[in-house]
Amino acid sequence: MQITPDNIIFYQYQFVVINATLVYTWLTMALLVIGAAWVTKKLVVRPKLPPWQNFLEIVVDGIYQHIAEVTQQEPEPYLAFVGTLFLFILTANLLTVVPGYQAPTGSLSTTIALAIAVFIAVPIYGIRQRGILGYLKSYLQPTPIMLPFQIIGEFSRTLALAVRLFGNIMSGNLLAAILLALVPLFVPVAMNLLGLVFGVIQAYVFAILALVYIASAATVQEKKQSISMEENS
Numbered sequence: 676m677q678i679t680p681d682n683i684i685f686y687q688y689q690f691v692v693i694n695a696t697l698v699y700t701w702l703t704m705a706l707l708v709i710g711a712a713w714v715t716k717k718l719v720v721r722p723k724l725p726p727w728q729n730f731l732e733i734v735v736d737g738i739y740q741h742i743a744e745v746t747q748q749e750p751e752p753y754l755a756f757v758g759t760l761f762l763f764i765l766t767a768n769l770l771t772v773v774p775g776y777q778a779p780t781g782s783l784s785t786t787i788a789l790a791i792a793v794f795i796a797v798p799i800y801g802i803r804q805r806g807i808l809g810y811l812k813s814y815l816q817p818t819p820i821m822l823p824f825q826i827i828g829e830f831s832r833t834l835a836l837a838v839r840l841f842g843n844i845m846s847g848n849l850l851a852a853i854l855l856a857l858v859p860l861f862v863p864v865a866m867n868l869l870g871l872v873f874g875v876i877q878a879y880v881f882a883i884l885a886l887v888y889i890a891s892a893a894t895v896q897e898k899k900q901s902i903s904m905e906e907n908s
Contacts, residue, residue, distance in 0.1 A: 679845060680777035681784065696782040703767045703779065734762075745883065746890040752803075753886060756796055760789065761882035768844070768874025778874070781844040783837065790837035793885040794829070801892035810892070832888065840881050843873070 680695035687693070714727045724732070738758045742750035767778045779785040801810040814825040 679781050679783075680779060681782050683777060695777045696779050696785055699767070699770075699777055700779040700785060703763060703770065706770075707762060707766060742886060745886055746894075748890060748894065752800065752893075753889060757882050757886045757889070760792070760885055761878050764789070764840070764881055765875060765878035768878060769871060771870055771874065778844060780840055780877070783841045786837040786841040786844075789840070789881070790833045793836060793888060794833040796885070797829070797888050797892045800889045804893035813892075836881065836884060840877055843877050 680699060683695035685693050685695065685698060711731075714731050717725075718728060719725065735754075735758070738761065739750045739754055742753050742757060746753065764780055767780050770776050771778050798810060801813070805813075814822050
């Protein structure tokens with residue numbers, strides 16, 4: 676068993692390298708896109724919904740409600756981005772039950788790409804909600820001395836997101852490889868079940884952390900305004 680899909684090379688010519696990380700990342704995205712297109716091709720509003728449409732609505736509604744509970748805000752602005760992150764990581768992790776498949780989340784390049792997406796999304800959501808001046812002012816609060824620490828914090832939490840997901844998936848693969856080598860006849864089924872649970876947890880943790888970072892960037896100003904209104908009253 677390979678610990679990271681980066682080590683599985685399908686094609687290489689000079690500086691062009693196509694490894695398992697790239698192939699399985701695109702495969703996962705293709706499955707999500709094709710699956711969503713197929714399920715939503717013939718949507719109905721009758722009381723009796725097709726099974727796949729019913730399942731999709733349950734998933735989307737579950738994500739929607741969870742975003743509302745975590746942020747205490749209207750979930751609609753966050754649903755597409757956070758939901759996509761969660762579904763991609765979840766699907767990539769669950770597909771490990773397919774023989775030969777290697778989760779792209781076990782590659783540091785994939786987790787860094789996901790973390791960079793969150794890093795870019797934070798100021799976009801913050802500026803859209805509070806304006807560019809309002810968002811930039813948050814880096815100077817409560818005092819301008821905090822500016823370098825705020826900037827360091829932005830980069831450090833991005834790195835933490837990437838390393839946390841990569842480390843957890845890689846360590847799970849390493850543990851499975853060790854146990855399969857020691858007890859090859861009894862461990863596979865148990866490890867597959869444990870891997871599925873572990874994959875769901877990691878997808879949930881990554882999506883929740885991304886949601887918290889984005890929502891906090893968009894709501895700091897609102898909280899401060901409410902506090903100042905209470906003080907004035």
